[in-house]
Amino acid sequence: MRKATAKRKKKPLVMLEMSSLVVAGLTVPAYTAGAPEPTVGCDAADDAIYTSSAAAPGTPGQVISCRTTKLPHVPGNIPMNAWKVQYSSTNNVGGPVAVSGTVAVPKSEWRGPGPRPIVAFNPGTLGLGPQCAFSKQLAGEYQDAYEGDNISAALKAGYAVAATDGAGYLTGQTHPYVSGQDAGHTLLDIARAAPAVPGSGLDGKAPVGLWGYSEGGAASLWAAQLAASYAPDVKVVADASGGVPGDLKVVAKALDGGPFAGFLTDALVGLAAAHPQMPFDEIMNGTGKEAIEKAKSLCLVGTIANFAGQKVENYSTDQLSLDQMYALEGGDGTTWGEVVDRQKLGTGIGPRGSGAKYEIAFPVMQYRGLFDEVIPTETEDATRQAYCSAQVPTRWKTYPGEHLTADNQAVNDVVAWLGDRFAGETEYGNC
Structure with missing residues (x-):
């Protein structure tokens, strides 16, 4: 969901706590808020x-x-x-x-x-x-x-x-x-x-x-x-x-089966990575598993080219539509639809002092x-x-x-x- 180019000039494409941490050869002491920051x-x-x-x-x-x-x-x-x-x-x-x-x-x-x-x-x-x-x-x-x-x-x-x-x-x-x-x-x-x-x-x-x-x-x-x-x-x-x-549900509906369906494939993989408790890998068929691995290896141009026209229903063993996937529950009873809705912007917002969830x-x-x-x-x-x-x-x-x-x-x-x-x-x- 952004611009793509294969050249320098832009052209539109149709598209814990721990006692110490050893990093880059340095031992960096752990610290808490308010303590001096380590020298790196x-x-x-x-x-x-x-x-x-x-x-x-x-x-x-x-x-x-x-x-x-x-x-x-x-x-x-x-x-x-x-x-x-x-x-x-x-x-x-x-x-x-x-x-x-x-x-x-x-x-x-x-x-x-x-x-x-x-x-x-x-x-x-x-x-x-x-x-x-x-x-x-x-x-x-x-x-x-x-x-x-x-x-x-x-x-x-x-x-x-x-x-x-x-x-x-x-x-x-x-x-x-x-x-x-x-x-x-x-x-x-x-x-x-x-x-x-x-x-x-x-x-x-x-x-x-x-x-x-x-x-x-x-x-x-x-x-x-x-x-x-x-x-x-x-x-x-x-x-x-x-x-x-x-609103990712609105976006997903528009992308599914279209020329930019690769963005939807990336979204499926990305949200699954962020929410490993939700059903994903186990509902995928061979095509879906191949798509996941391919998506994880590609950058923007390859993503658009390889997934253009793909529909979500092609990826699962039960040929689930987006709406059917949204109904699937994780171990805690949360549905995929609820996970997607939590990403929606502009809800619970307000100016400073309003008492809104997001001031x-x-x-x-x-x-x-x-x-x-x-x-x-x-x-x-x-x-x-x-x-x-x-x-x-x-x-x-x-x-x-x-x-x-x-x-x-x-x-x-x-x-x-x-x-x-x-x-x-x-x-x-x-x-």
């Missing part, structure tokens, strides 16, 4: 960034290992310092997980008020293969799909960028694709981790802007909803989310392409309306493109809008 040198081997230890540290945002890197897939030849990082986060049931990502800081002096702002960025759909990790693509190790223009624009504006790969790109793992809490946590935690990277020069009290499109748009909006309860120490001042698949203390920007052919516009519009109805200041904008081009059309507007929020300008929205 940024000279880890590349493999160490993508290898999970037996147990991740329990403090969200802790830097586990890091290494300096170059970002040849960020256009503009911007002087910067950049690092690959592995950091600690929390999964959807509260367990600690290690996650990979990228931190980049312009070498130019920050001349704005206060500390240099941080843009916490979540890419759109990359694919489930371990080679697809955003940090690997930015570093030029693999080239399939990336959002280098987004990163470039933020860096040119003088902002630091903390871009998460999302959970599940470490060796032997599966990305929990479209799992809302997993995504929101990993984005907030890389904002926590960025100032802890040795040599970054970033301030832990710097203003943070969240940003993402498509899968990334859902992730950044989930981060916005979770910020007050999960990361009150992170100074989030704004969120920009585009092409948002707000949002900052404005959001939402945007979409007028001719979006991947995410049904009805759910994008409904998410925007839910935010307006909840009285969360919301800036809404549409662009004359489809799903694959609208994000690029919005880049300069998003960076300018985030800049206004970093400068403290009030946003009342245009609901």
Whole structure:
């Protein structure tokens, strides 16, 4: 659910507690909130960034290992310092997980008020293969799909960028694709981790802007909803989310059997990875099992090409439709339908002090392409309306493109809008 390219230039495609932790040759003492953070040198081997230890540290945002890197897939030849990082986060049931990502800081002096702002960025759909990790693509190790223009624009504006790969790109793992809490946590935690990277020069009290499109748009909006309860120490001042698949049931119905059915296959695999207690592998037939393994090996272009036209009913022994799959129960009586509904954005939200489940203390920007052919516009519009109805200041904008081009059309507007929020300008929205 995002843009794809096979060349540098973007072109639309039709598409725990533990006493110590040994990481990258260093012994890092465990610590609790409020204790001094351990010192981690940024000279880890590349493999160490993508290898999970037996147990991740329990403090969200802790830097586990890091290494300096170059970002040849960020256009503009911007002087910067950049690092690959592995950091600690929390999964959807509260367990600690290690996650990979990228931190980049312009070498130019920050001349704005206060500390240099941080843009916490979540890419759109990359694919489930371990080679697809955003940090690997930015570093030029693999080239399939990336959002280098987004990163470039933020860096040119003088902002630091903390871009998460999302959970599940470490060796032997599966990305929990479209799992809302997993995504929101990993984005907030890389904002926590960025100032802890040795040599970054970033301030832990710097203003943070969240940003993402498509899968990334859902992730950044989930981060916005979770910020007050999960990361009150992170100074989030704004969120920009585009092409948002707000209601996965609406999206799944539109994708099933269509040209972008690969996104639905990834969603099945990702949600199963995030909810291992739910029936999945055991209901798959030979075609389904083959599809699962293939999906786990592919990046975006391959996912679209290999699964175009596939229907969910082809994957299970009982030829289950989406609605029939939603009715299946896990061991605790929870149905797949309930799991999917929990990923819906815009429910239980309200402004600061409202007492809502998800209090949002900052404005959001939402945007979409007028001719979006991947995410049904009805759910994008409904998410925007839910935010307006909840009285969360919301800036809404549409662009004359489809799903694959609208994000690029919005880049300069998003960076300018985030800049206004970093400068403290009030946003009342245009609901």
